[in-house]
Structure formats: C-alpha cells, structure tokens
Amino acid sequence: MGGFEERVRRMTRRHFFGLNSTGVGLAALASLATRDARADASAPKTVHGGLPGLPHFAPKASRVIYLFQSGGPSQMELFDYKPRLREFQGTDLPESVRGGQRLTGMSATQSSFPVVPSKFAFAQHGQSGAWVSELLPHTAKIADRLTFLKSVNTEEINHDPAVTMAQTGFRLGGRPSMGAWVAYGIGCETEDLPAFCVMISNSGGGQPLYDRLWGSGFLPSQYQGVKFRSQGDPVLYLSDPRGFSPDNRRQFLDALGDLNRMTAAEFGDPETNARLSQYEMAFRMQTSVPELVDISKEPAHTFELYGEDARKPGTFAANCLLARRLAERGVRFIQIYHRDWDHHGNLPQDLPKRCKDVDRASAGLIEDLEQRGMLDDTLVVWGGEFGRTVYCQGRLTATDYGRDHHGRCFTMWLTGGGIRPGLTVGETDDYGYNITKDPIHVHDLQATILHCLGIDHLKLTYKSQGREFRLTDVGGTVVKSIIRG
C-alpha cells in the first residue's frame, strides 16, 4: 500500500478530489493486501476508497445485493393479488382506468383489451399476512422478513430505457450505474475484490442486457461493475497464458517492479508507484478470485438452502451463492441479472419456469444471510424494470394469455439492512392498473437504497458536460416509512 499512501502524502487535497483527477484511489478495484481472504462477518471492516464526508450519515446497510429480474415479472401473478379480476374477466379494460395511456407498439393496435385474472392462486403468509402467489412457495415462507412495494412506477414502457432507468436513473445510456455511484461515493470493505460485482445468470433467453447497466458512465472506469463470468475466466484476462507458470509470473512481476521503481526514481511520478501496486493487486486477484468462485467446500446444507441448481455455474442459484460469498468478503454492491421475464404470450406456461429458477435461491439467500448474521447490514432488492398489464396481449384462451409491459405500477420487495420487515407499501386499484396510495417512483427507490447506505442522494453528485449529475436525476424521495428506526 506504500504507493497509495505516498501519493496521498504527495498530493494536495484539492488535487486528489478535484474534477478529472487521474484518481488512482482504491475504489471499485480496491487494493489487495496480504491479509487472509477468508471472510469474518463480525470483524470491523476497513473502508477503502470513497469520498471524504461520506457516508453522509450512519448507514443502516453496508452492502447491497440487487436481484434484478429483467424483462418485467408480472406483479399480477406474483404479488399484487386482485380478487375482483374474476368478476372483470374477459371484459374490456374501461377507458376510465386506462385513462388514455399510451401503450407499446405491441398491443396498441389491439381492438380490445380483455381483462385477465391470474391463473395462479394466492394466499396470505406469515404474521404480516402478505399475499404471495403459489408460484413462489419459498418466498412465501419468508414473507415476514420481506417488505413489498406494490406501487413502484416508471415512465418507461420498453425494456432498454426501462432497465437503463432502473439501473442508472435515466432512460438514455451514458449515466453511471447505481453500483458505480456507490463505489465512487463510499468505496468498499474489501482489499481483495472489486467494490461492484455483476453476474448474469442463464435463463435460456430473454431481452439483451448492456454493459452500460453496470458501467461507470462519466465516472472514471475504475468504478464500473466487474463482471464475474461462469464460462472462461471468471474475471477477464485473469489466467496467465498456458505455459507461463505462477513462478514465471512472480519472476515477471519482480523484474517489472524493479524496472518500474527505477522509472519512479527517475521521474518522480506517483502514478508509477500506483501502477506497481495495481500489478500486485492483479497478482493477488489471480488467487483470490478462483478461491471465491470455488464452491466445492460449501457444506451440504448450503445446497439445501439454495437448491441443487447452485452447483451448476451460471444458474441464478449459483450466482446467489456467489453473491453471499462476495458479500462475506466485503464487496459493496452485488448485482445479479436474471432474464426472460417478458411474458407477452404463453405466460401460464413460461412464468412458472422463471419462478422456479429464482424462488428457492432468492429465499435461500435471505435465510443464509440471516443465519450468518449478515442480513442486518445487507440490503437485498428483488424486482424488474416494470410490471405487466392487467389486460391480455394477444389471444385470450381458456389456458393461454399474455401481458404487455406496464410501468404504472409494479411490485418489488426489499429486505435486510435498513428495511423494516413485514410491511406492504403502496396500493393499486381493483384492476392493478393504477396506484391508489403511496406511489414509489424508480428514483424514490434509488434514493432509498442510497439512504440505507448512508448516502444522501441529493449530495452524491459528479460534474459532467458542464453540470452536476446524480443517480436520481432531478427526482427521488426517500421512502422513510420502510426505513428501520
């Protein structure tokens, strides 16, 4: 760490925090020190990187695990129980409900908009009495630990802008993602791994995702999410080439260090020393990352929690398990994407498959975190970029229907660090089409997530193209009612 500390000494404060600083920093890609990589949840964590003055106030959560369900899971079938839809079944969605809303090009030309109730049964669960669908039996079992937001809303009606909005606070690409903002603002608690890690689970199909969803936008690239892959190197370029042994690499780095130190002595540029330590970090990542992704030593009961799928690399379950392992090691922001929730048609057949992919592992992750005493300071977020319409898209038959995109209301759940469990916030009308109480805009959710991490979303800004930007653009109000006192 000598390089970094020396640089700090040799720099003025203004330089270090100034705009466009070449910013070595120990942030998203934090230093790798020699300490044991094994996690110790109880030990106080040291923060690496981050801005002075942050967190703005005492954080309730130290890290976030965001289980993003890409494609728009149907709230009608999963959480937002609407018993009166049986009465309305097959009737046209009243104009008084639709209110002249613009629809997507996929269903706007339909001659009718027949209301379709969920084919799947709902029941109330736990002391909180939360309604959860039969498609999510494991989630139902932990309902008391979850807080359901039934009134999340977005202006977006298509995947690309909606996912970009959910992850970067703006519909067009180019803004930093939430994890990048967090890494920039409060750094991370590990010296071994990136502050912001991303995993994409296999679902066999679904809408494409984009680098920008975990990109750093106009923030320096060291804050970008680092993708952990289930094929090839877990982190790109991690492995030495075939034939080049670890001993060779050590000799290589020793010689490189000698030569770079000569350069540092000759030119006096602190960047050279910083580069030296980055190479040492890279070398340690070559050990710590394979150790991280090696789940062979996980006990059998781990797989009882997450399901046997967790043994197959690239599944949502395996990624949830990795998320816990990343969380244990102090990674700040862990993002999982599961795709193929876009059920325009064939919903009764396809939706259960996606639920099966994620239900057990989502609940297993929560239980696992709780057993390890980590749920108190780990915020877990579950949800997609929008919901789905109450009316049927395409042909409505006795056994088949589909639903189009619906941004006016959808359901997400939160739990863990900072969140009061067992609540349901927000209400929708009998059609599940409009919000009747306590709307929560995507920006409000983002403000709330930052709040849990001790960040005032109005104050975490970065100047680009001549003005200050923030994650929540020009909106965002913290949903105080769900914050633990």
Next chain:
Amino acid sequence: MLVTYDGKRKASGVKIYLNGQALETRILFDQNTEPIHHPKTPLRIGAGGGLRFLGSIADVAIYNRALAPEEAAAISVRESVARIAAIPEPQRSPTQSAKLAAYFLETAAPQGIRNALGDLKSLRSERQQFYDSIPTVMVMADGASRDTFVLKRGAYDAPGEKVTAGVPEVLAPARAGSTDNRLGLARWLVDRANPLTARVTVNRFWQSYFGFGIVKTVDDFGAQGEFPVHPELLDWLATEFMESGWNVKALQKTIVMSATYRQSSRVSAELLQKDPDNRLLARGPRFRLGPEVIRDQALAVSGLLAEKLGGPSVKPYQPAGLWQELGGGSGYKQDQGEGLYRRSLYTYWKRTVAPPYMTNFDSPNREQCTVFENRTNSPLQALDLMNDVTFLEAARKLAERMMTEGGSSPAERVGYGYRLVLARAVEPKQRQVLLNALDSFAISFRANAGAAHDFLKQGESPVRTGLDEAELAAYAGVASLLLNLDETITKE
C-alpha cells in the same frame, strides 16, 4: 402490379404501379438501412411488417434494374406488340401506346434515334453513378422549416414559447445579412470576431499533448468552467490558429516544438506537491496513453501492425462468449489475418458490449459525447496487458525481432527490444534486470519444453521457424515485460 426500387435508402426510391399507372403513396418510414440488394436480406413477396398476403399469385417476374415509368406502363400490357399495332391508333389505351412506342424505339426506330436512346441510357447511368459517389450525411439540404417550440419541462406534448434558429448572440452577434441556416451557423462559428471556436479547439489539442487543457474544463468554457491558467497563451494560440487559416498541422508543430513541451517529465517531490497536475508547466507532460495508442504501439513494435487505411471496421481478438452472454445470437466472429492487426480506431464497436480492452483503459463508452478521457489505473489493466492474447502475441513477435534483428548476444537483443519499445538506449541497470529475467525464464522453459511450446502458441500469426522454442519463449517473456512497463504505456 409493379414495384420499382432504385436501391437507395429513401422511400422516394420506391414506386408502385397498378396496371401501368403510378399509384400515389403515403410514406410512413423514410429510411431503409438494409438495401434490398443486400445479399442477406430476403426478398419477401406478399409479406412484411407482420402482415401476410392471403390469396394466390399467378406469375412473378423480377427485373435486374428499376424500370422507368414508360417501361412500367409497357409491361403492364398483356397484348403482343403485333396485336396493339393492329388496333387503330385512337382506340389504343395509353399503356398500349406506351408499349408500342417502347418497342418501336428499341427495334425499329432510325439508327440515329436508337443511338440517341442508348446514349441517354448510359448518360443517365453515369449521372446516377455520380450521385451515388457523393457520401450521404444526415442533412443533405435545408428542407422546409417547421415551427419549433420550447417544450415545457421537456414534455413533448407541452409546447411553450415559439423559437427560431439563430446564434447565441451573447458570444458574438451574427453579422448583418447572415442567414439563419446551417451555412450561417458555420460562418458564425469560424468568424474572425468569434474567438471561442478557435480557443476551444486549441485547448483540446493542448490537452492531448499535456494531459490537461489550458482551461481544464475542456467541455465547458461557460460560467461554470475553469478560468484559463494561461489566458494570454490561449488567446495567442487561438489567434495564430485563425490567422494560419485554421492550419491544424502548423498548430501541432507550434506546440510540440515549444520549449515547454520539450521539457523533461521529471518531477521533484516539492514541485509535485505544489503543482500535481502540472498546470503551470514547469515540467514536461507525463500521463498514461489511451487504449488505442497502447495497443497500436504493441502491434507496431512487434511488426504485426497492418497499416492499411480506411475501410470497414475490423474484429480483432476478444474473449469468447461476451456477446452471447448479454445479447444471445451467434456472437462475435473474430477476423483472421490482417483484421487482427489494424489500428485500434478500426476496431468494431458494439455499444451495448464494448470491447473490454477499450473499457479497461478508459475509452469513452460512446453513449454521450465526451472530450476528456479519464485515466485510471486498475488491476484489470494489469491483467489485460499481461494476459490478453493481443499483447502476448505482440510480445512473441517482438521476441522474434529481438532474436533475428537484434544481434547475437542476449545483451544486444534485450537492448534492441528496449529501444524498439521505448525509443531509447537501455541503461546498464535496466539491462541487468532484463537479462536476469531472461535467464530465469530460459531456465524454466528449457526444463519444460511443452510449456515453451504452449506459451508461443498465442495468437494466429505463425511462429517463426528456425528459432529455439525455449529461447524464443524466454525472449517472449522479456518482451511481454517490456510491453508492461510503466514507461511503455506512459507518455513522457
């Protein structure tokens, strides 16, 4: 029914005829990004946009050129030429007359007329070729202007005050008699009385040489921008630039031949404390090179660089599966041969899945305009330079050069590689470190021939024959070391 299409990207190139008569069309989408003659574009008859023709089609003919209106009229007529000729002229329909006239012109008209017809055709085709050779830009001519309004709070359906085109007069008023179109804007931008354009431009060139502009906020010369650290210098450079007739080359020359630019990059701890970003220019610049330059440099020193100019983008090495993971589909199809070794500005850029090498080294993401590249320093960069096949292959080719062009002794060869990469002679202490590394690599590769063989197999270029594999592998290790040096990827 006849449809003709001139193969261009405009809807006006499509004409629809029914029984030889052109139909009026309504244009819904005025662009066609995949011309009809594209080899991979299927030609669908009776389908498109989700609609299907129901019924049967008796006969279909496809012509290999767009028929002219008179030809369209002619071919709509079923009757033979002989039969039309037999019909008294007043009773012929216009299309029948057209068919007869076309036949006459092509086969029976006097030779002079037929020659003239041939000339007309070839001249038309020549004219078309000329038009086709003009590159298309977004706006080829000023069209009719439409009313434009300030949209209240940005909502598309809440028009406010009506506004018209003009220049920001707070910067410099437009000259009397100037037009309020693009030409007027262009003239205003480079008007001698408007120094802003020249200042912004020279400031950006300055940034590319010194790491920071004279105004650090290169994208903001407004009230929130930084005040220039050397205002007279900025003004002088801008004035010179305008007076030289906006001569970019002369400007570069002025900058790089200045005493300021030619200073050493060496910095004392005291000076670093006082001026960490070198805004006061008491030393020469020192900062990490951009991603394109780092890769191009590795290709150049190894002799792999393909110097071909222009042409479509190329797809160099990329780890397998990156495209499929995010977008499905058949994925990235890497080029072979020359396409792997072109300059990085030709690298194919998929915006949703950017080349990881570019992102690692802070290339802007192409989502928004930017005039400043961040320069971070991360372990991912180290992994990239050490393990990306691009740099490993370049290291091997550089090693081949060291062994074949660099002389006979290890010291000479190492010195040669050093000079190729850093453009200066190696000093004894650096040479000793490199020679020690060479020895230790050589020992391990001699002990393990399989490892040497594997290590040399990086990349698609053939391994030069006639060299000892263990020795070449050891030199390749040293060459990789050279490509990873701080000094190599840093401008100083």
